[in-house]
Amino acid sequence: MKTLRVKSGKSAAAKVGFIPFNRASLQGGEIHHIRQAMEVGHVAGDRRFSKLCQSLLEKETGCQRALLTTSCTHALEMAALLLDLQPGDEVVIPDFTFVSTANAFVLRGARPVFGDIRPDTLNLDETKLPGLISSRTKAIVVVHYAGVGCEMDGILKIAKEHGIPVIEDNAHGLFGRYRGKNLGTFGVMAALSFHETKNITCGEGGALLINDPRYVERAEIIREKGTDRSKYFRGEIDKYSWVDLGSSYVMSDVLAAFLLGQLEHAKAIQAKRHALWNRYHKELAGWTEANGVRQPMVPTHCEHAAHMYYLLMPSLESRTRFISRLEKGGMSAVFHYLPLHLSRYAARWGGRAGDCPVTESMSDRLVRLPFFTKMTARENERVIAEITKERT
Numbered sequence: 589m590k591t592l593r594v595k596s597g598k599s600a601a602a603k604v605g606f607i608p609f610n611r612a613s614l615q616g617g618e619i620h621h622i623r624q625a626m627e628v629g630h631v632a633g634d635r636r637f638s639k640l641c642q643s644l645l646e647k648e649t650g651c652q653r654a655l656l657t658t659s660c661t662h663a664l665e666m667a668a669l670l671l672d673l674q675p676g677d678e679v680v681i682p683d684f685t686f687v688s689t690a691n692a693f694v695l696r697g698a699r700p701v702f703g704d705i706r707p708d709t710l711n712l713d714e715t716k717l718p719g720l721i722s723s724r725t726k727a728i729v730v731v732h733y734a735g736v737g738c739e740m741d742g743i744l745k746i747a748k749e750h751g752i753p754v755i756e757d758n759a760h761g762l763f764g765r766y767r768g769k770n771l772g773t774f775g776v777m778a779a780l781s782f783h784e785t786k787n788i789t790c791g792e793g794g795a796l797l798i799n800d801p802r803y804v805e806r807a808e809i810i811r812e813k814g815t816d817r818s819k820y821f822r823g824e825i826d827k828y829s830w831v832d833l834g835s836s837y838v839m840s841d842v843l844a845a846f847l848l849g850q851l852e853h854a855k856a857i858q859a860k861r862h863a864l865w866n867r868y869h870k871e872l873a874g875w876t877e878a879n880g881v882r883q884p885m886v887p888t889h890c891e892h893a894a895h896m897y898y899l900l901m902p903s904l905e906s907r908t909r910f911i912s913r914l915e916k917g918g919m920s921a922v923f924h925y926l927p928l929h930l931s932r933y934a935a936r937w938g939g940r941a942g943d944c945p946v947t948e949s950m951s952d953r954l955v956r957l958p959f960f961t962k963m964t965a966r967e968n969e970r971v972i973a974e975i976t977k978e979r980t
Contacts, residue, residue: 607919607971610785613962615857618849625845633838634821637845642795644851648763649770651778651797653804655811656839656847660759660781660794664692666837667727667755667777667796669810670803673698677726682712683928683944684951685731689757690928698726699937702929704944708885709733710954713946714742721750730775731757735893736886737766740774755779758797762788763858764893771893776800782847787857787895787961790847793839810834857961861894864968868897868957875976897957898924904952906980911955917974921955 625631638656645654657663673679675697681689683702690700701720706713710733717728728747730738747754754774758764759781761771772778777800782793796811798804808818814834819825839847850857869883876883882900886892901907907923914921927947929939941948958971 605918607958607963607967608960609920609922609956609958611960611962612784612789612791613960615850615853615961617852618846621845621849622842625841631840631842633840633844634818635841635844637841637848638839641844641848641851644848645780645795645797648854649797650773651799652801653798653807655796655798655807655837656844657794657796657811657837658839659688659792660757660779660783661688661692662835662837663779663794663796664688664729664755664757665695665835666807666810667779668693668696668698669833670777670807671727671753671755673726676724678722678724679727679729680712680717680720680725681729681928682731682733683947684710684733684925685757685928686759686925687928687931689729689731690934693727693729699724700928700934701725702927702934702939702944704946705733705950706739707946707950709736709738709887709890710950711736711738712743714739714746717743717746721746721752725750725752727753727755729755729757731759732761732764732771732893734884734898735761735764735771735895736884737761737764737771737890737892740766744774753777753800759783759786759794760895761893762786763854764895765891767889772797773799777803782850787861787893788847788850788854790839790843790850793843793847806832811837858894860961861959864959864963865892865894865897867965867968868959868972871972872899872975879980881980897959899955899957900950901953901955902980907953907955910980913978914971914974919958919971919974921957923951924954924956925951927951 642654673696677698678701679693679698680701680703684705703712703720712730753776756775756778758772758778764771778797780795782790809832814830814832815828816831817828820828880902911921929943
């Protein structure tokens with residue numbers, strides 16, 4: 589049998605000296621752990637490395653239970669199943685987020701109710717929340733954009749008044765805090781992402797953090813194709829069977845082995861990313877002020893997760909020119925989410941231009957700068973120099 593060889597193409601990101609928007613990196617123990625998993629000969633989910641990762645996440649976040657999943661999307665789908673959403677139910681979500689935040693609940697037949705965002709943190713505007721809630725509202729989903737905490741005091745107060753559970757889409761916010769408490773521990777559940785672009789990664793992966801113990805047992809069942817297999821492996825029953833709805837949400841132990849190699853270096857990863865973020869913030873302050881560009885805003889009661897660094901340009905046109913200029917200078921900057929209420933699929937719910945004006949404005953103007961854990965100081969400085977050498 590011939591060995592297939594993969595030829596590497598000359599993409600923009602592979603050009604010598606080109607600074608990509610993101611670059612995945614090893615932290616030290618990933619390959620060693622994968623080799624150990626392979627040597628044992630059991631690489632399906634919930635083996636040694638999965639359990640180590642889950643225990644570490646429980647310890648670091650303070651959640652009741654952490655369950656690794658194949659993606660953040662799947663963690664959100666599990667949350668939708670755990671809430672027993674039915675066709676006709678409504679779920680409030682921010683308009684400025686990735687489509688998975690909506691899809692996970694739409695798959696259960698729920699109708700997304702898109703809420704506009706705050707102009708400062710770009711998180712769900714809690715002052716608009718009461719007007720989005722109806723008798724059909726079954727959940728409020730918050731997204732901690734760029735790893736900066738939503739105004740959870742106000743959101744939780746409103747949710748409690750209406751008896752509505754809160755779900756945190758914490759794809760950006762692992763190790764971020766709001767008033768000293770870890771993001772991902774405010775709602776009844778939270779979803780994490782370990783996608784390639786996240787601070788801690790295994791390529792594709794996620795986790796469901798459960799803060800309300802009432803959901804733990806059923807979450808294990810849903811994650812294991814609707815069976816009580818987890819109880820069987822713990823020796824609590826002598827055979828397992830199909831007992832509920834579910835799907836295949838369990839992460840392979842090979843990916844968990846890689847993930848553990850990242851989690852073991854979480855403090856170093858966060859320190860490096862904060863240093864890069866702080867340098868951008870300090871060195872670009874004068875240029876942004878002179879050019880009518882806005883830097884990220886982090887409230888004093890929030891500790892951000894250093895997930896990304898973005899700028900808000902004066903207009904769509906200036907953003908387009910800015911991205912093109914950086915591309916010519918040998919680096920990649922990118923925009924982010926489009927307003928969900930204006931997407932083609934969301935047209936069935938009657939979204940119109942002007943429904944979420946802050947989201948529409950921010951979406952047109954936001955640009956994300958190159959930002960990754962192994963970004964060198966020289967690369968960081970090059971981006972800053974390229975930005976500041978010209979006006980917008």
